[in-house]
Amino acid sequence: MKYLKLCRIKHYLKNFLVFLPLVFSGMLFKLDYFLEVCMAFLALSFTASIVYIINDIKDIEKDRVHPVKKKRPLASGEVSIKQAIIVIIILILLILALLFFTNSLFKYANLVLLLYIIMNIGYSCGLKNIPLIDITILSFGFVLRVIYGGLIIDVDISSWLFLTVLAVSFYMALGKRRNELLKVKSGKTREVLKYYNKDFLDKNMYMFLTLAIVFYSLWSTIAITSSLLKYSVIFVILILMKYSMNVEEGGYGDPVDVILRDKILILLAVLYVGFTLLALYI
Numbered sequence: 654m655k656y657l658k659l660c661r662i663k664h665y666l667k668n669f670l671v672f673l674p675l676v677f678s679g680m681l682f683k684l685d686y687f688l689e690v691c692m693a694f695l696a697l698s699f700t701a702s703i704v705y706i707i708n709d710i711k712d713i714e715k716d717r718v719h720p721v722k723k724k725r726p727l728a729s730g731e732v733s734i735k736q737a738i739i740v741i742i743i744l745i746l747l748i749l750a751l752l753f754f755t756n757s758l759f760k761y762a763n764l765v766l767l768l769y770i771i772m773n774i775g776y777s778c779g780l781k782n783i784p785l786i787d788i789t790i791l792s793f794g795f796v797l798r799v800i801y802g803g804l805i806i807d808v809d810i811s812s813w814l815f816l817t818v819l820a821v822s823f824y825m826a827l828g829k830r831r832n833e834l835l836k837v838k839s840g841k842t843r844e845v846l847k848y849y850n851k852d853f854l855d856k857n858m859y860m861f862l863t864l865a866i867v868f869y870s871l872w873s874t875i876a877i878t879s880s881l882l883k884y885s886v887i888f889v890i891l892i893l894m895k896y897s898m899n900v901e902e903g904g905y906g907d908p909v910d911v912i913l914r915d916k917i918l919i920l921l922a923v924l925y926v927g928f929t930l931l932a933l934y935i
Contacts, residue, residue, distance in 0.1 A: 813872030
């Protein structure tokens with residue numbers, strides 16, 4: 654269990670973004686494409702785990718004084734640095750084996766995995782201490798997931814999909830920083846917090862929230878052939894409003910934690926997925 658916590662298995666939820674290009678291209682039920690994206694999901698998940706472990710090793714001392722992060726396996730001493738490095742090696746071997754046996758090892762799409770690792774190592778090594786750069790890297794991590802999902806099956810990413818994911822990602826990243834600022838109220842655990850204030854984060858959060866709804870609305874009415882999909886805007890608005898309500902109530906603000914701790918938000922997400930699949934495939 655401690656190694657699963659170290660790999661942040663629950664954060665694999667973010668990696669379902671790789672399925673968006675498959676779903677909205679109308680090819681979800683084409684078995685070959687579906688299996689390719691499933692393999693891409695696993696490869697991306699293992700890659701993300703490597704990034705999380707490297708970040709935890711780098712921030713082990715700061716995490717020990719953080720109200721939430723001190724419970725992580727490395728910060729708590731449950732897992733040693735040596736054990737964490739062994740897990741990283743195992744994950745690298747799993748990724749290589751996965752890509753090799755699916756004939757995906759030399760696909761152009763894998764450059765996205767490499768970029769994801771390089772970007773996040775840069776984040777761990779100091780970029781996270783630069784205001785706005787830190788939020789941009791957090792946000793682009795979500796965008797790369799969608800790009801990877803498109804490249805793995807050679808599907809072009811819609812401009813509206815790109816803009817929607819980008820806007821939602823910035824909104825979530827700003828919300829995370831907002832709650833870290835309110836909960837920790839110091840730079841001991843995250844140096845970049847001293848450059849932010851609540852008003853700045855609130856204003857920009859809701860700017861990106863508005864943009865996300867506008868982009869999705871335009872996408873669902875202009876770029877998608879299904880005449881029913883425009884009604885999914887209702888679910889998107891409710892999901893973002895409920896997410897916003899949760900963020901403003903306080904807590905840590907990590908997107909996965911915000912979602913998994915709210916049954917209503919999960920229900921709205923399930924209803925959105927169900928309605929979208931019906932609109933696109935029935």
